Amino acid sequence: MTKIAPSILASDFANLESEIKEVEQAGADYIHVDVMDGKFVPNISIGIPVVKAIRPVTDLPLDVHLMISDPENYVEAFAEAGASIITVHQEATSHLHRTIQLIKNSGTKAGVVINPATPVEMLKPILHEVELVLVMSVNPGFGGQKFIPEVMEKVEKLYTWRKEMNNYSYEIEVDGGVNKETSGLCKQAGADVLVAGSAIFNDRDREKAVSEIRDS
Numbered sequence: 001m002t003k004i005a006p007s008i009l010a011s012d013f014a015n016l017e018s019e020i021k022e023v024e025q026a027g028a029d030y031i032h033v034d035v036m037d038g039k040f041v042p043n044i045s046i047g048i049p050v051v052k053a054i055r056p057v058t059d060l061p062l063d064v065h066l067m068i069s070d071p072e073n074y075v076e077a078f079a080e081a082g083a084s085i086i087t088v089h090q091e092a093t094s095h096l097h098r099t100i101q102l103i104k105n106s107g108t109k110a111g112v113v114i115n116p117a118t119p120v121e122m123l124k125p126i127l128h129e130v131e132l133v134l135v136m137s138v139n140p141g142f143g144g145q146k147f148i149p150e151v152m153e154k155v156e157k158l159y160t161w162r163k164e165m166n167n168y169s170y171e172i173e174v175d176g177g178v179n180k181e182t183s184g185l186c187k188q189a190g191a192d193v194l195v196a197g198s199a200i201f202n203d204r205d206r207e208k209a210v211s212e213i214r215d216s
């Protein structure tokens with residue numbers, strides 16, 4: 001069954017605890033946390049204290065997507081705050097292999113993410129090391145953007161490579177513009193986890209929103 005990871009970027013921050021509990025109740029599998037630094041992406045969102053604050057609020061894994069430059073400097077702090085999976089951008093770190101090792105040594109699952117314009121082949125040298133590969137289907141920085149269907153080719157390649165290679169066990173996650181109209185394309189291409197922000201938090205009926213994305 002496709003996993004759903006609501007992105008709290010689109011939630012009501014003044015009521016974060018109840019927003020998270022509602023999506024957990026609605027059948028979410030992960031809570032997706034978008035961390036932005038105003039440098040790697042042109043927006044600033046939330047950081048380490050928020051991860052720490054929400055950790056006791058839910059039993060779901062916290063899927064922390066670091067949209068920050070030099071993420072290696074912050075991996076341990078996010079792990080200590082309670083992240084379950086830490087995902088770093090290939091484009092944001094000069095030493096991706098070392099950063100992945102750092103995440104694993106911190107005791108959390110390691111993920112890697114690529115922007116729409118980055119070829120997925122760039123990830124080949126570290127695919128055996130990661131538990132999650134996130135394919136961005138919008139340019140990161142903002143919620144509510146339009147899905148870029150061309151990136152589905154990268155999802156298809158990741159799916160095929162995982163079938164071919166015994167030592168690849170990553171989940172394939174897609175993030176950006178995912179809703180009930182676009183989720184079918186992601187699933188068809190081979191995605192295991194779908195991140196959705198506005199399609200879930202802008203709908204008062206969170207259960208319907210989650211199942212529409214999962215089932216359509």
Ligand SMILES: O=C(CO)[C@H](O)[C@H](O)COP(=O)(O)O
Nearest residue numbers: 007140141143144177197198
């Ligand atoms: O990483 C992100 C933005 O950088 C968000 O997770 C993503 O855009 C989800 O929001 P929406 O579902 O509204 O597109």
